[in-house]
Amino acid sequence: MGRVPRFVPRHLLTDAALALVLVVLTVGPGLVMGFLARTNPVAAKGYAEKMALPADRSWWVFAALIVLGLLVRQHHPPLALVLTGAGTLGHLFTDAKLQLLDLALPLVLYTVATVARNRRVSLAVLALAMLLVYAAMAGGRVYVEQQEFAGKGRVREQVERGSVEKVATVAPAPPPVFSVDRLVTVGQAVTELWLLLVAGFAVGDAMRSRRAHLAAVEQRTADLAREERQRAALAVAAERARITRELHDVVAHGISVMVVQAQGASAALDRHPDRAATALQHVITTGRASLAEMRRLLAVGGTPPDEDARLTPLPGLGALPALIDQLRSTGMRIELHVDGVPAAVPASVDLSAYRIAQEALTNTLKHAGPGAGAVLRLAFEPGRLRVEVADDGTGPADGADGRGNGLRGIAERVAMLAGELETGRTEGGGFRLCAALPLPARDITPAQP
Known part of the structure; x- marks a missing residue:
């Protein structure tokens, strides 16, 4: 069988049970003593009067307001405070004493304090509630005393010598409404409810502060988790971009060299077999080196441990002579010039300088045209390393922006x-690329021999 749907919220049932308990505790003793008065009227009469069993219709109206306020305190705390406050003030004004049902006012004030967005507002509500409670208690005392004094002025009938005489008895004057004794007495009577109101507000405000703290901690935790995910995503994207850039440099350079070598081997196959064999050997060497570097980038690790490509150091400026020799084997003319004193550079600058020179020379090999030569210049200047590659080829085609994948x-x-990067045509019609890479002053130290 399926579960029975809950149509009534649990908190509403709890508030209804609480209201029922307060009503029973308030009127229950009077009802019990009224029932027992049937069997023993003399003994129960005084106690029933002390219990003040409510018989006035207005009392039940105020009690209904209190019960209604308890029922809506979870959904509409301000409305609940108004209803409960009206009922409690009505009881205090008519009876001039605190009853158990009036304890609903501190409970509703607790709820208001827990949901208040501003502590000053809740403090103002507490002060207003305390003031109104005092005013209602003082007004109730005045009202009850006036009722008592009004009841003492009555008409007595005396029968003297067979005649009926009506004598009006004048009641003494009531005490003044505003007096120090009255204010002190009302203050003592209302202290208990004041303490309950302050306690309800304090507990509710503490609960609000705790919820706000937990919400802030949860929000902070969620923000940190989101930032961590964003940092991880950015790191992954940056790593992918780095691998893509490295792969482009490796593949473009290796394939370009192999194509040129294969073309030379094909041309020399019939007339110069030895040159064709040498060119094919260069193709094999370049292909293996490119594959090894690709394995290192992709962490394939398919080679034996002693030849693991991942353990191969990253290329740098020290690998430029080998790169130039490899390109010269294709018939390309390359000159290397080093200006200044060679210095140890950071690893990032070392790798980037090598890749820039590799890509620029590979572009010369692919696009500068047959017989084109290039000049590679490394200038170690204070605070920067300048890498310049200039060729004497045909330059970029008309309409081309010179911004291919390699240059990007x-x-x-x-x-x-x-x-800083500069690219463009040279005066002779070729292409020039100059990259200035900054070097921290602490990293510019003479290279060890």
């Missing part, structure tokens, strides 16, 4: 290091 990768590397 170079621009990203230079921007990542906060450097």
Whole structure:
């Protein structure tokens, strides 16, 4: 069988039970003593009067307001405070004493304090409630005393010598409404309810502060988790971009060299078999080196442990002579010039400088045209390393912006290091690329021999 749906909220049942308990505790003793008065009227009469069993219709109206306030205190705390306060003030004004049902006012004030967005507002509500309670208690005392004094002025009938005489008895004058004794007495009578109101407010405000603290902690935890996910996503994206950039440099350079070598081997196959064999050997060497570097980038690890490509150090400026020799084997003319004193540079600058030179020379090999040569210049200047590659080829085609994937990768590397990049045609019609990579002063130290 399926579960029975709950149509009545649990908190509403709890508030209804609480209201029922307060009503029973308030009127129950009077009802019991009224029932027992049937069997022993003399003994029960005085106690029933002390219990003040409510017989006035207005009392039940005020009690209904209190019960209604308890029932709506979870959904509408301000309305509940108004209803409960009206009922409690009505009881205090008519009876001039605190009853158990009036304890609903501190409970509703507790609820208001827990949901208040501003502590000053809840404090103002507490002060207003205390003031109104005192005023209602004082007004109730005056009202009850006036009723008592009015009841003492009555007409007595005396029968003297067979005649009926009506004598009006004048009641003494009531005490003044505003007096120090009255104010002190009302203050003593209302102290108990004041303490309950302050206690309800204090507990509710503490609960509000705790909920606000927990909400802030949860929000902070959620923000930290979201920031961590964003940082992880950015790190993954940056790593993917780095791997893509490295793969482009490796693949573009390796394939370009292999294509040129394969073309030379094909041309020399019939007339110069030895040159064809040498070119094919260069193709094999370049292909293996490119595959090893790709394995390192992708962490494939398919090679034996002693030849694990992941343990191969990253290329740097020290690998430029080998790169130039590899390109010269294709027939390309390359000159290397080093200006200044070679210095040890950070690993990021070392790798980026090598990749920039590799990509620029590979572009010369692919796009500068047959017989084109290039000049690679490394300038170690104070605070920066300048990498310049200029060729004497045909330059970029008309209408081309010179911003292919390779140049975009170079621009990203230079921007990542906060450097400067210049590209464009040379005076002779070739293409020139110059990248200035900043070097921290502490990292510019003479290289060890």
